[in-house]
Amino acid sequence: MTATANRQLLLASHPKGRVRDEDFRLAESPLPALAEGQVQVRTIYISIDPTMRIWLHPADNYLPMLQHGEVMRSVSLGVVEASRSSAHAVGAFVQGLWGCQEHAVVDAAAVMPLPPIAPLPLTAHFSLLGHIGMTAYCGLVKIGRPLAGETVVVSAAAGAVGSLVGQIGRILGCRVVGIAGGEAKCRHLTEVLGFDAAVDYRRDDFAAALKEACPKGIDVYFDNVGGEMLDLALTLMNVFGRIVACGMISTYNDLSAAGPRNIAQVVIKRLRMEGFVILDPQHDAKEAYEHLLKWAAEGRLQHRAHILEGLECVPDAINMLLEGRNQGKLLVRVGQEP
Ligand SMILES: NC(=O)c1ccc[n+]([C@@H]2O[C@H](COP(=O)([O-])OP(=O)(O)OC[C@H]3O[C@@H](n4cnc5c(N)ncnc54)[C@H](OP(=O)(O)O)[C@@H]3O)[C@@H](O)[C@H]2O)c1
DSSP states (O other), rough: OOOOOOEEEEEOSOOOSSSSGGEEEEEEEEOOOTTTEEEEEEEEEEEEETHHHTTSSOOOSSOOOOOSBBBOOOOEEEEEEEESSTTTTTOEEEEEOHHHHHEEEEEEEGGGEEEOOOOOOOTTHHHHHHHHHHHIIIIIIIOOOOTTTTTEEEESSSSSHHHHHOOOOHHOOOOEEEEEEEHHHHHIIIIIISSSEEEEETTTTHHHHHHHOOOEEEEEEESSOOHHHHHHHHHEEEEEEEEOOOOOGGGGTTTOOOHHHHHHHHTTTTTTEEEOOOTTOTTTHHHHHHHHHHHHTTTTOOOOOOEEEGGGOOOOOOOOHHHTOOEEEEEOSOOOOO
């Protein structure tokens, strides 16, 4: 039966620093009637992404500022439960930015159809494909442009994007060094994912350990963290190295944090440092999907989902990412798979 009532997570106040439950409010409301050209979706998974903390700042960023009373924005995956559009049939899986709510009525053009990926689980649309896989593939391959034999270093290496980046680097014949928080995550990188080395950034001797793990310097630094880690990587970069500015999670609770002290290294070493936002149209999407699916089918690319239950989890889930409490791609399940 098609739902008529909805539960939504609304923004109550823009958090200062760490996200608090009080920054949100759960609301129940009737679903609007479906107009021509619209679909009604039932949410199954909400992707929890570090960028949600950026979206919570009281300023426009690469997307408009979220206002108090608005549904918390998220990349969500669901199933079409009613349709007045020829683009999406009832029962089809779709993805879009309809946010943290159990149902949504949206324009058909605002959701993207998801192809069948069995025998992969539905969650692989987030742990392997979708914006995560695209970020890892396009960031490393198209921006980092690593050559076989080069040293690739990736930060937040045990996370969703980082773990794919490192494995892709290995497939391309690079020496891959991951940076992660804690011994267990570092062991996972070397023993399960095949990284050449992993360095725990919480160690007192982190700087010396990273240098030791990169005896030939760094050719490509895939930066997920920014801050002091970027500063350190700058000192270890080789001439004509590339820095993929993918994310700067260490700054997301306070975007006014000071920039890197060692930025002069970009000049001295003739580095290329390039940022990107994967929500921009990607010309290489088809190529990325084909490679990711092929490598996963060959058993060369592992991915895992860390699933929480219920809309109520979303505020703390955002903190989990910023505190390293996730093991793989973090998702919140708000509805059952059909
Ligand atoms: N440019 C784009 O279009 C795009 C798209 C997707 C993601 N991203 C970026 O990619 C990065 C990873 O995102 P993800 O979704 O894959 O999340 P994730 O890596 O699965 O989770 C975030 C991880 O960041 C690490 N972390 C958090 N705070 C840190 C700090 N202060 N210093 C060092 N490490 C810290 C934690 O791992 P530890 O346990 O190792 O600390 C945590 O598990 C983020 O920076 C995100 O913004 C960018």
